[in-house]
Amino acid sequence: MSTSLIFLIVLIVGLAAYFAGRARATASSNGKLSVLHSLPGYHGVYVAIWAVLPAAAVLALWLLVSPFFVESAVRNSLPEDVRNQGGATTELMLGQVMQVASGLKLLNAEELGAVTSGSSSLRDALAAKGVPMANAGEAYMVTSAQKYNTMQDASRWMMSAVVLIIAIAGAVFAVRGINAPFRARNRVERVMLGALLLASSIAILTTVGIVGSMLSEAIRFFQSVSPSTFFFGTVWDPRFSAAGSGGTEGQFGLLPLLAGTLYIAFVAMLFAVPVGLFAAIYMAEYAKPAVRGIAKPLLEILAGIPTIVYGFFALVTVGPFLRDMSAQLNGLVTGNYVNFIQAQSVLTAGLVMGIMLIPFVSSLSDDIITQVPRSLRDGSLGLGATRSETIKRVILPAALPGIVGALLLTASRAVGETMIVVLAAGVAARMQLNPFEAMTTVTVKIVNQLTGDLEFNSPQTLVAFALGITLFAITLCLNIYALYIVRKYREQYE
Amino acid sequence: MTDMTSSVQSTFQRPAQARRDIGIKKRYAAERRFKAYGVTAILIGLFFLFVLLWTVVSKGYTAFQQTAITLPIEFSEQIIDPKNERAANPAKLMSANYPLLVRDALVKALAIDPNNKALVKKATDMVSPSARTQLRDLVVANPAIIGTTADVALLAEGNIDSANKGQIDLTVAEANRKVNDQQLGWMKTLTESGAMAKQFNTGLFTYGASSRPEAAGIGVAALGSFYMMLIVLVLALPIGVCASIYLEEFAPKNRLTDLIEVNINNLAAVPSIVYGLLGLSIFINFAGMPRSAALVGGLVLTLMTLPTIIIATRAALKAVPPSIRAAALGLGASKMQTIFHHVLPLAMPGVLTGTIIGLAHALGETAPLLLIGMVAFVVDYPGTPMDPSTALPVQIYMWANEAERAFVERTSGAIMVLLIFLVVMNLGAILLRRRFERRW
Numbered sequence: 047m048s049t050s051l052i053f054l055i056v057l058i059v060g061l062a063a064y065f066a067g068r069a070r071a072t073a074s075s076n077g078k079l080s081v082l083h084s085l086p087g088y089h090g091v092y093v094a095i096w097a098v099l100p101a102a103a104v105l106a107l108w109l110l111v112s113p114f115f116v117e118s119a120v121r122n123s124l125p126e127d128v129r130n131q132g133g134a135t136t137e138l139m140l141g142q143v144m145q146v147a148s149g150l151k152l153l154n155a156e157e158l159g160a161v162t163s164g165s166s167s168l169r170d171a172l173a174a175k176g177v178p179m180a181n182a183g184e185a186y187m188v189t190s191a192q193k194y195n196t197m198q199d200a201s202r203w204m205m206s207a208v209v210l211i212i213a214i215a216g217a218v219f220a221v222r223g224i225n226a227p228f229r230a231r232n233r234v235e236r237v238m239l240g241a242l243l244l245a246s247s248i249a250i251l252t253t254v255g256i257v258g259s260m261l262s263e264a265i266r267f268f269q270s271v272s273p274s275t276f277f278f279g280t281v282w283d284p285r286f287s288a289a290g291s292g293g294t295e296g297q298f299g300l301l302p303l304l305a306g307t308l309y310i311a312f313v314a315m316l317f318a319v320p321v322g323l324f325a326a327i328y329m330a331e332y333a334k335p336a337v338r339g340i341a342k343p344l345l346e347i348l349a350g351i352p353t354i355v356y357g358f359f360a361l362v363t364v365g366p367f368l369r370d371m372s373a374q375l376n377g378l379v380t381g382n383y384v385n386f387i388q389a390q391s392v393l394t395a396g397l398v399m400g401i402m403l404i405p406f407v408s409s410l411s412d413d414i415i416t417q418v419p420r421s422l423r424d425g426s427l428g429l430g431a432t433r434s435e436t437i438k439r440v441i442l443p444a445a446l447p448g449i450v451g452a453l454l455l456t457a458s459r460a461v462g463e464t465m466i467v468v469l470a471a472g473v474a475a476r477m478q479l480n481p482f483e484a485m486t487t488v489t490v491k492i493v494n495q496l497t498g499d500l501e502f503n504s505p506q507t508l509v510a511f512a513l514g515i516t517l518f519a520i521t522l523c524l525n526i527y528a529l530y531i532v533r534k535y536r537e538q539y540e
Numbered sequence: 541m542t543d544m545t546s547s548v549q550s551t552f553q554r555p556a557q558a559r560r561d562i563g564i565k566k567r568y569a570a571e572r573r574f575k576a577y578g579v580t581a582i583l584i585g586l587f588f589l590f591v592l593l594w595t596v597v598s599k600g601y602t603a604f605q606q607t608a609i610t611l612p613i614e615f616s617e618q619i620i621d622p623k624n625e626r627a628a629n630p631a632k633l634m635s636a637n638y639p640l641l642v643r644d645a646l647v648k649a650l651a652i653d654p655n656n657k658a659l660v661k662k663a664t665d666m667v668s669p670s671a672r673t674q675l676r677d678l679v680v681a682n683p684a685i686i687g688t689t690a691d692v693a694l695l696a697e698g699n700i701d702s703a704n705k706g707q708i709d710l711t712v713a714e715a716n717r718k719v720n721d722q723q724l725g726w727m728k729t730l731t732e733s734g735a736m737a738k739q740f741n742t743g744l745f746t747y748g749a750s751s752r753p754e755a756a757g758i759g760v761a762a763l764g765s766f767y768m769m770l771i772v773l774v775l776a777l778p779i780g781v782c783a784s785i786y787l788e789e790f791a792p793k794n795r796l797t798d799l800i801e802v803n804i805n806n807l808a809a810v811p812s813i814v815y816g817l818l819g820l821s822i823f824i825n826f827a828g829m830p831r832s833a834a835l836v837g838g839l840v841l842t843l844m845t846l847p848t849i850i851i852a853t854r855a856a857l858k859a860v861p862p863s864i865r866a867a868a869l870g871l872g873a874s875k876m877q878t879i880f881h882h883v884l885p886l887a888m889p890g891v892l893t894g895t896i897i898g899l900a901h902a903l904g905e906t907a908p909l910l911l912i913g914m915v916a917f918v919v920d921y922p923g924t925p926m927d928p929s930t931a932l933p934v935q936i937y938m939w940a941n942e943a944e945r946a947f948v949e950r951t952s953g954a955i956m957v958l959l960i961f962l963v964v965m966n967l968g969a970i971l972l973r974r975r976f977e978r979r980w
Contacts (some may be wrong), residue, residue, distance in 0.1 A: 235876040239790060245782030246791070249804045249850070252843050256814060259821035321581045328578025345585045348592075350966060352904025354933045355596065355955050358940045362948060363595045401588045408585070432567055434574035455809060462811020464907035469940060489813050489907070496820065496911045514817040518810065525809040529802070 052105060052206050056213045060098040063217035067093030070224045084231035092230040095237055096220035101213035108205045116201060120194045125186050139187075146172070147191035147198075161188060260518065263511035270505045271298050276512060282475035282486075284495070284506050298509050300516065302475040306392070306485035310471060311460035313396025313481060314403055319453060321400075322407025329408070330415040331437055342409070349405035357469035360398040365389035365470060368397075372482070387482040390472035396481070399466050403456050410452035411445075417536065418444050451531035458524035462517060464489040488513050596959070600952025606741035606754065607696040607704040609667060609730060611645040614689045615679065619644075626683060633683065638675040642667055642694065649735060650726055662722050668695040670755035695743070696736065698753040698946035700727065704738065707945055744953055748919040749930070749938070753946035756939070758954045760918050764834050764929030765903060771838025771925065772845055772902050777895050779842075780849030781884070787850070788857045789879055808847035815844045816908030824912060831913035832928040840908050845898040852894020856887035889976035896969040900962050906933040932958050 071089035075082050082089075121140060149172035150158065224230070268276070279299025325345065329338050369389045377383035387393060418441050426436040442449070472484025473494060495510040617624070620636040646663045647654050654660060671694045678692070679685060695701075699718040702708050704727060714721055730736035747757025787804075791797040819840035823829045829836050860883050868878040884891075909915075914930050915938060922929035930938075936958065939951040 231874060235874060238876055239786075242782045242786035242790065245779045246784075246786040246800060248779055248843075248846065249783065249800055249807060252807060252818070252846070253803050255822055256810070256818045259818055259826070260814075263821055321584050324577045324581035325585055328575070328582055332575055332578055341582050341586070344589060345582070348585065348589055350900065350962060351592070352906065352933055352958065352962070354904070354906045354936050354940075355592070355959070358936065358951060358955060359592050359595055361940055362599065363591070401585075401592070404585045404588075432571045434571045435567070437574070458809055459811075462813065464811070464813045465937070468907075469937075489811070492813055492817070493907070493910050496817075497913075497915050511817060511821065514814055518814050521809065521811055521814075522806065525806050526802070529805050529809075 049105070049109065052209055053102070056098055056101045056105070056209060059101075059210070059213045059217060060094040063097035063221070064090040064094040066217065066221050067091075067224060067230075070221055071226075071228075071230070074224065074226050081226045083227050083229050084234075088230040088234050089224050089228070091234050093217055093220040093224070095234065097213050097217035099237075100216050101209050104212055105205070105209050108201075108209070112201045112205070116194065116197045119197055120190055123190050123193050143187050143190045143194060146187050147194040150188070150191050150195060256518065257515075260511045260515040263508055264515050266503075267505055267508035267512045271509070276300055276509075280477060282491070284509060298505065298512075300488075300513070302477045303486060303488045303491055303513070304516075305477045306471065306475070307461055307487040307489070309479075309481070309485060310392055310396045310399065310467060310487060311457060313392055314399035314460045315453070315457060317397060317400030318403035318407050318456065322404045322456075323411055323449070325404065325408040326411035326415060327437060330412050331433060331441070342412075345405045345408055347405075348401065349409070351402075353402065353463060353465040354469075356398050356402050357465040360394050360466060360470035364398055365391070365394045368394055388472070388484050390470055390484045392471065392481040392483065392485050395467050395471040398470055399460055399463055402463070402466065403460060406456045406459060407452065410455065411449050414445050414448035414452060414532075414535070415441060417448070445535075447531050448535040451528040451535065454524050454528035454531070458521040458528070461524070462489065462521050464493065468493055488517050492517075596952050596955050599948060600954075600956045602705050602707070603744060603949045603953025603956075604741050605705070605738045606743060607701040607736060608693040608739050609696050609736050610691055610693045611642070611649055611735065612689050613641050613645050613675065613692045615641065615675075615686050616644075617687050620679060620686055626686075630680075633680050634676060636676070636679070638672045638679075639664070639669075641675060642671050649733075650729065659722070662720065663726065666697055666700045666723055666726065668697045668752055668754045670695055670750070670752060693739070695754045698944060701754055702945050702949075703727065704731075704736065707949070741953075744950065745957075748921070749917045749935070750919070753942075753944055753950055756947070756950060758932060758935055758957060760921055761930045761932045761935035761954075762957075763921055764837070764914070764918070765932040767834035767922065767925045767929065768838040768841055768931060769899055769903060771835065772842045772899060773895070775838070775842045776845045776849055776898065777891075780846050780895070781853055781891060783846070784850045784853035784857060785879060785884070788854050789875070789883075804847050804850055808851060811907075812844060812905055813907040813911065815840050816911030818843070819908060819912045830926060830928075832916045832918075832930070834922060834925040834927075834929045834931075836912050837909050837914055837929075837931060838925065840912060841902040841905060844905065844908065845902045848898035848901065849891075849894050852897070853887070853891045856890025856894070857883060859890065860886045886978070889972055893969045893973045896965050896972070900965040900969075903965070904933055904958065904962060906931075906937055909934050910937070932961075 068086045068090035070093075071082060071084075071086040072079070075086075079086070117140065120143060121136065124136070124139060124143075150161075153161065153172075276298050277300050279297070280301050281297060281299045282302045283297050325341075329342055333341065366389055368387045368391070369385045372387035373383050373385035376386055422440050422444055423436060426440040427433070431439065467487045467490050471486055471490060473486050473490060474484050475486045475491070476483075478485070492510045492513050495507055495513075619640050620638075621632055625632050643660060643664050646652070646667065647660060650663055652659050652663055674694065675692065696704065699708070700723065703710075703719040703724065708717065708719055710717070710724070727736060743755065744757045745762075746759040747755055748760030750756040787797065787800060791800075819836055823836045823839055824831055864882050864886065865878055868882045869875070873881065909931050914934050916928050916930050918928055918930045932954065936951055936954050939947050939954065942948075942951075
């Protein structure tokens, strides 16, 4: 019986249990529903919960645990010499046995007889059914595989039986407990509360998962490359001369990537902050409601456009435009038509990322500026200050902490942005200060190291997790500090 | 007090022409300048929005047309099945020499000497190599066609298509051009005879990945994206709503709740690529789920979307006035009944708006999908979410890396499709809000 079928049957039992519980509750009220503590539906749900939840829990547990039991039993059935060959070989053999086992299921009785008696080759028989084998296989594999299959089947049957018995037993137990004063609703609601709590703990689990998974992979990376060479290395060159072959020190240097990340984010902020801030000020303080009603949603469209589209925009429009423009400028000044801005450059990536960030800066600052109390504004205007003086001398200083928080949130987005830099910043990891040259970022390297064929144990791929946790730490600090400031600010004026 | 009155009096007594210059002109000029900065900033933002959309549309609108060459193809039995084995061995039809049929039809239509190999090669290069599968599918679907002649609209090769749309610079020397003069001449003849024409590019919406631009489409990728959106909707909406109900209505005010709160706000700002690393390490390496599967993509996007949905749902729950709760509780409803029967239904428009916005965000997300192996060359439609598949934005990323002119056009076309989806979703969210939003 397949797992989904068992689950379906359990659900059907649960449905039946629901109706049974309802009927029993109605019957026990003797036609006068008001004597029941809870509505009949709650009694039904109570019984259904008893039918489904324990059974589902056992099912899940069985599915998790039984493979270990079966595997260890099969491992013990392997011949002595195979078991003594050491971990990796045994695992390999075990894998082959599994392969054979899945193949044996496809054979009919006659072919199976031929294979077990040794009269036909295991490899050919399985190949005919579309199960490839690395080598000819050995005789003990067939017995082990058969053992595996029988145990697997037995485990399945036992699981089906146990789960169904638990489902029915749960339903019967619950139905028998139902009577008029039974507080079914309270019990059901307690289960619901548990489910709600479980759902909200997923947020915590996600964070734990992020930190735990990246940390464990990063630690594996730091076993082959020392943390100091990673964090303070100035050369990023993971591809040539694999780690462990000598002279690998400094190959996984984080600094050039970090420099590129921060440089590009800086250029982006340099563009986005003035534009976004002035747009926010204008919309909050000057714009008529009609203008605001049009301009604000239009600017926010920029925030809704996927970053891959910005990347494409940088790749086919902004990059070539800057390159050709620089060639023309150079030609006009020196007569030598050579471009001094590369198509993929810090400037290209920063500019396009800046465009993407404009709506973040403007809508966050807009919210904060409008939160500044009316009285401050009125006081300043009443003393004869012009609007711009009020903004510069009163509103902005009052809103400054909030705006700083908003800018930090924006900066964290700039640091973690991926698709724009993948397409527009280039892949050359170097430390330099010319914004017209290509530089690369942490996110670009994470993508580069993890796309394509992976071998999961090499430092070349594991370094991505070390980069990831660095990125996570940077953005986490920025975010928490920014959220703290924004919250503090909001409390101040509430 | 007396000082003040005297100073006011002195101001009034002063003659008009002696009025002190207090820099009012300068201050007003500063005011105008400041206002102009604001207008400029907004105009800069709108200018870039316009340029961005204009770039995509101007480069992409041609992708919705595709040049086709309609030729009378003679399904000659001698070429397809010379030994008449198809009844016994249907596989023969799969491996027949279909390009030869195209060649013969071209030679006849263009009146080329069949022995002039170079010329024939130039002619057959005008038709996409995908013609082979196209004819094969025709014959396999309907073997009775063998021995007859039928007009078949074959896809033109990518460069020919670009030339036909006027995208190839004909002033470049012939040797450096992808389309030679001979082919241009033939194109003219074929167009005049009506054999070559631009038609609506249905292939863009139905085909999968291909190294040939004319045979590449977003159909397979769109299905992958659809699966992922389905998974996100099915998982993120209930989990998000349950979590927000707990946090907003039940959670006691303590350290743990505070921690969850900070956590959710922080998760909403974690770079999306980090979720990709999480998916790779937990779902693929630890749980052993298949790479490139829409299931894993859906789970990763679910985790990414959850904070958005939770934040929106909590705002919606908060907006329901306490009088509703008090009324329900007063009539004897339990807290759970109050929330599920009264508060949640009233908050539903806000919840759905947040969900749609979260989904739209997830639909355009690329970076985490790159890490879980969805950058795959997927030709066939994925039957289930467990099969290898790719997503719309990932397909755009892969095409953006292709050099050919025809791919740039298709990338822009695919972006237009993606943006249309996003616009429809966001408009839906706005309409939902307008239609059902209640101000208390």
